[in-house]
Amino acid sequence: MSHVRDHESVKIIERCQVSPPQNSIPTTSIPISFLDIPWLYISPIQRIFFHEFPFPTQTFLQTLIPKLKHSLSITLQHFIPFASNLVYPPKPHFPYFLYQDGDSIPFTIAESTTNFDHLISDSPKHVTDLHPFVPTLFSPHTSEDGTRYIPLMAIQVTILPNNGFALCVSFHHVVGDGRAFHHFMKFWSSLCSKNGDSTSLEASVPLPFHNRDIIQDPKGLLKLKMMENMWNSPTPSKEFAVVYTDMVRATFVLNPDQIERLKKWVIAKCSNSDHFKTLHISTFVVTSSLIWVCFVRSEEIIGYDVPNDDELYHLIFLADCRNHHEVSIPSTYFGNCLGYRTVTMKRSELVGNNAIVEAVRAIECQVRDVQSDPFKGLDTMTPEHEGRVVSGHGVVIASSPKQGVYETNFGSGKPKMTEVVHIDSSKSIAFSDCRDNEGGVEVGLALGRIQMNNFTSIMKKYLSDITNLNH
Structure with a gap:
């Protein structure tokens, strides 16, 4: 474990990777549909959940963290795209999602001294108060032929001792919309609350449907036209600058x-x-x-x-x-x-x-x-x-x-x-x-x-x- 102070109110306890159970999923390729294309260049989605957990850090590390990791691993087995990379080859090839055995997502455990009641209040708080709880997505890498490999999800769990924890997920919208993401979260949280026992889970949280071929192109060439729009548009090199003063x-x-x-x-x-x-x-x-x-x-x-x-x-x-x-x-x-x-x-x-x-x-x-x-x-x-x-x-x-x-x-x-x-x-x-x-x-x-x-x-x-x- 590494102990690195990244922010004055947050101490990193551990950085690790969580993957689906070994050999549980074969190499899997999933095409994008025309409904995914508009979200290729959208900035990452960041959703944070604050939960009550009135115990010291050591109790959290010994009890809930192992459950979170184990249940996340099983959940990723069913929600394969989140553990995958978006493969973005040069034109004229279409992007697609690729999972290979061993692919994983970054999982960070941290501790914060920030006041829990302040974080969960409705009243105005400075926007940067939440930023230390947000995980960083791994940067894309590019192969020699120009193909880009883009990681799709990162998770950070920040312990607020004797009060609770903040669980924040960053993910790329191209992999799924809000309905898909919250399906993932409900499956993971339900599995965690059942100590990883998935035998009775499906009745309350069904498995996801992954066949993107069900999305029919209503005009036949819509997917190609939308990708042409992307290929012909300048790729955003970085997120726009935001000034957070006040x-x-x-x-x-x-x-x-x-x-x-x-x-x-x-x-x-x-x-x-x-x-x-x-x-x-x-x-x-x-x-x-x-x-x-x-x-x-x-x-x-x-x-x-x-x-x-x-x-x-x-x-x-x-x-x-x-x-x-x-x-x-x-x-x-x-x-x-x-x-x-x-x-x-x-x-x-x-x-x-x-x-x-x-x-x-x-x-x-x-x-x-x-x-x-x-x-x-x-x-x-x-x-x-x-x-x-x-x-x-x-x-x-x-x-x-x-x-x-x-x-x-x-x-x-x-x-x-x-x-x-x-x-x-x-x-x-x-x-x-x-x-x-x-x-x-x-x-x-x-x-x-x-x-x-x-x-x-x-x-x-x-x-x-x-x-x-x-x-």
């Missing part, structure tokens, strides 16, 4: 009662319009409308340049298309199965008196559109897509309340908090289910401290006004 992250909880009141308020506002009467006012539609409007309005900071009212703002959301009636992809499919849509509105509409209702109309229209044609527009996605969102007036809704992130129990109870770490560098807003309110929504976002204060005040005012109008 940037904070916070979690906002909308409980079921607030969501229902918001729906009723929107329906009442729309009652005199025949067009609005046909709208499906879902939890996602009203929540994303409220958050987007508050986000845009919070930019009005004294001394800052505020865009003019005709400037266009964009909200990008992703939709899980498993079990869609046109594609018939099973819920256990492991890979990417996402449609996406961009909602575009003028700033004047998002700061006007009827802003939330106008946002509801625009977002609901795109939700219906993705339901009718889930994969429309995928062939236009390129590596520059994320860059345009980050640099312009765009924001992405990441994750979903339907993923059940609080169902991840390693034997010490459900998480006390879970967060999407990379929202501080990707201009994203994270939605998840609620740890304490079934049917509620947790919203995580990262902003400058002044803008965060503005956002908080604006959102509280909206929720207060809507509550009063419903009485």
Whole structure:
């Protein structure tokens, strides 16, 4: 074991590799589907889970760490792509996932003196407070013929003595979407809580479905066209620079009662319009409308340049298309199965008196559109897509309340908090289910401290006004 102090609040206890059980998997090659291609150059996903475990470090090392490693090894046997490399050969060959016996993922064990209650609180904390808990993915390497081999996952478990632990996973989106990742996490945590006994596990957490040939190219040449877009676009050499000075992250909880009141308020506002009467006012539609409007309005900071009212703002959301009636992809499919849509509105509409209702109309229209044609527009996605969102007036809704992130129990109870770490560098807003309110929504976002204060005040005012109008 090595004892190296990497950060003032984190001490590395051990760095090791975890692989599937030896000789349990033959050499396996899995092709990418056209639904994986848009995510080839996206920056790594980083999700952290904070769990309570009120024991000293030595107890943790002797009890839970061996279970975590053993259950992870068995889990990787079933979720092969995470233990694989993405093999990216030169044009005209397509990338694919390759597992060879002995392939493994880096697993880091650390210890931190950071205050546990501070880490799991909803209130604003500096974004860099979470960075020491994030594992680093191994760098890609390139063979003589120009083929790149890209490792896909890394895990770090950080012990917070006598309080709990932080388990953070970094992975490349190209290997799978949020639904696939949380399937992996629930399988691993369930196996760990059963001390590695998988005999009764499948009834509660089914095995993943790996056959990517089930993804049918609706236009025949879509996969080739999308890869041509990638080949013809400049490969990002590194992640864009982010300045974290005075940037904070916070979690906002909308409980079921607030969501229902918001729906009723929107329906009442729309009652005199025949067009609005046909709208499906879902939890996602009203929540994303409220958050987007508050986000845009919070930019009005004294001394800052505020865009003019005709400037266009964009909200990008992703939709899980498993079990869609046109594609018939099973819920256990492991890979990417996402449609996406961009909602575009003028700033004047998002700061006007009827802003939330106008946002509801625009977002609901795109939700219906993705339901009718889930994969429309995928062939236009390129590596520059994320860059345009980050640099312009765009924001992405990441994750979903339907993923059940609080169902991840390693034997010490459900998480006390879970967060999407990379929202501080990707201009994203994270939605998840609620740890304490079934049917509620947790919203995580990262902003400058002044803008965060503005956002908080604006959102509280909206929720207060809507509550009063419903009485």
